[in-house]
Amino acid sequence: MALSHDPLWPRAGSWPAFDGEADAVLLGVPAWRTSLSPTGGHATPTAVREALPRYGATLMGPPSVDLNEALRIADAGDVDDPDSPEGVEAVVARVRELAPAFVIALGGDNSVTYPVARGAGATGLITFDAHFDLRDGVSNGSPVRRLVEDAPEGERIDPTRIVQIGIADFANSAAYAERAAQWGIRVITLDEVRRRGIPDVVAEALEVTGAGDGRVHLDIDVDVCDRSVAPGCPASVPGGLQAWELRGLTRAVASDARVVSADIVEVDATADAPDQRTVRLAALCVLELLAGLAGR
Numbered sequence: 001m002a003l004s005h006d007p008l009w010p011r012a013g014s015w016p017a018f019d020g021e022a023d024a025v026l027l028g029v030p031a032w033r034t035s036l037s038p039t040g041g042h043a044t045p046t047a048v049r050e051a052l053p054r055y056g057a058t059l060m061g062p063p064s065v066d067l068n069e070a071l072r073i074a075d076a077g078d079v080d081d082p083d084s085p086e087g088v089e090a091v092v093a094r095v096r097e098l099a100p101a102f103v104i105a106l107g108g109d110n111s112v113t114y115p116v117a118r119g120a121g122a123t124g125l126i127t128f129d130a131h132f133d134l135r136d137g138v139s140n141g142s143p144v145r146r147l148v149e150d151a152p153e154g155e156r157i158d159p160t161r162i163v164q165i166g167i168a169d170f171a172n173s174a175a176y177a178e179r180a181a182q183w184g185i186r187v188i189t190l191d192e193v194r195r196r197g198i199p200d201v202v203a204e205a206l207e208v209t210g211a212g213d214g215r216v217h218l219d220i221d222v223d224v225c226d227r228s229v230a231p232g233c234p235a236s237v238p239g240g241l242q243a244w245e246l247r248g249l250t251r252a253v254a255s256d257a258r259v260v261s262a263d264i265v266e267v268d269a270t271a272d273a274p275d276q277r278t279v280r281l282a283a284l285c286v287l288e289l290l291a292g293l294a295g296r
Contacts, residue, residue, distance in 0.1 A: 003053055010068055012287055013052025018074040024102040024293055026286070028078030029091055029116065029263070031108035034139045037234035040270030044279065045078055045106040047269035051276060051283040059291055067287070070294045074101070082108065088115045095119025095261065102293055104286055107265030109140035113219045117143075118151055120261035122217035124161040124209030128249055129221035130168040130190070130240060132176045140266070143219070148183065159183035161214065163205040165249065166190050166224040166241060190224075190240065198245070202252040210258035218253050218262040220285055222246070222278065232278030233266050243281050247288045254292025262289050 003011070018025050028045030035041065057067040067073070079094055081087040092115045095103050105116045110133060117125060125147060127133070135141040144164075147157045163186040180187055186208050193201050209216045223233035226240040241249075253259055264282050272278045 010057055010066060011053040012055045012057040012067070013049060015073045015075045018076040018098065018101075021072065022074040022101040023071040024073050024104060024290055025098045026075045027094065027098065027103055027105050029082045029105045029108045029112040030078055031082045031111045033083035034111050035109040035234075036139050036141050039109055039234055039268045041107060041109045041266070041268050044108060044267045044269040044282070047276070047279045048106050048264070048267075048282050048286065049075070051279050052286065054280065055283065055287060057287070059294070065294060067290050067294055071290060073290065082112065082115070091115035092119040102289075103261040104289055105261070105263040106282075106286075107263055107267070110143055110219070110221055110265045111138070111140045112265055113143035113217070113263050114146045114151070116261060116263050117147055117157070117217035117219075118155045120215065120217050122157060122215050122261065124211075124214045124216040124258075125157050125163070125219065126205050126209050126216060126253055127162075127164045127219040127221065128166050128224045128241075128246065129164060129219065130166055130171045130224045130237065131221070131235065132164065132167065132172055132180055134176045134179050159185050161209050161211070162186065163188065163208050165193060165201060165205060168224075168237065168240060171235070171237060193241070193245070198248045198252055202249065205253065206256050206258065210256065214258050216256070216259045218250075218259055220246070220250060220262060220264045221266045222264065222282055222285070223266045225281070229281060230267075230278045232268050232272030234268060234271070235266065243284075246281070247284055250285050250288040251292045254289045255295050257296050
């Protein structure tokens with residue numbers, strides 16, 4: 001259905017192609033071939049871009065702020081075939097080319113966290129995820145382990161500078177919980193998030209990951225959310241974060257200048273509910289990242 005046009009109600013999205021200067025840049029990374037669950041995640045970057053104009057670009061404040069005016073926002077298109085070894089390195093190179101802009105990578109599955117964090121020069125990592133992603137091998141279940149063990153020398157992330165927020169009961173194994181503990185990864189479970197509240201959790205996460213002159217990458221795995229709000233995530237479970245919690249966490253983390261990049265992953269646009277609630281939530285996460293950036 002065509003959207004109405006009102007010159008006094010500017011919409012989000014439809015941002016110009018990257019021309020070398022921007023505050024924030026969208027980059028599609030449609031990875032899907034190594035996913036442990038069947039997925040059509042390669043269709044998601046396009047779907048998120050199409051969903052963005054359903055929303056305005058204005059923060060209510062007060063005073064109100066039009067993100068289209070407050071920030072230079074651009075779109076760098078998609079990286080072709082990001083699943084191959086050559087494609088992974090192409091993502092790394094492309095993210096480096098987009099610096100110093102804040103890169104928002106649109107996945108695709110969670111494997112994209114590995115090249116995007118590398119390309120951004122991240123020294124710290126925050127994940128919103130129900131899962132540890134510490135599996136062996138190469139898949140959407142291994143990006144955190146790969147950043148610790150597989151990245152080239154000088155690009156690896158010290159596991160004591162990783163904070164995982166939203167880790168859920170019945171979504172992981174004891175072996176990977178033990179691996180996280182042995183490596184010194186700070187795990188903030190779903191229950192702990194709700195007990196402590198968003199401001200307290202975010203403050204700790206930024207202190208751990210951004211110590212000194214740290215550069216932090218934010219991995220937003222939408223399957224951290226309750227399945228009722230994220231049915232298009234293959235691994236989402238009942239009882240996860242509500243949409244407002246994910247949005248609040250996202251804006252709060254992005255408000256810190258040490259956060260230099262983010263990815264939004266694990267949404268399968270081809271398996272979403274008819275109302276596209278998962279894709280629309282992913283689009284709102286894009287806007288929450290921009291809101292945090294504008295508020296710095």
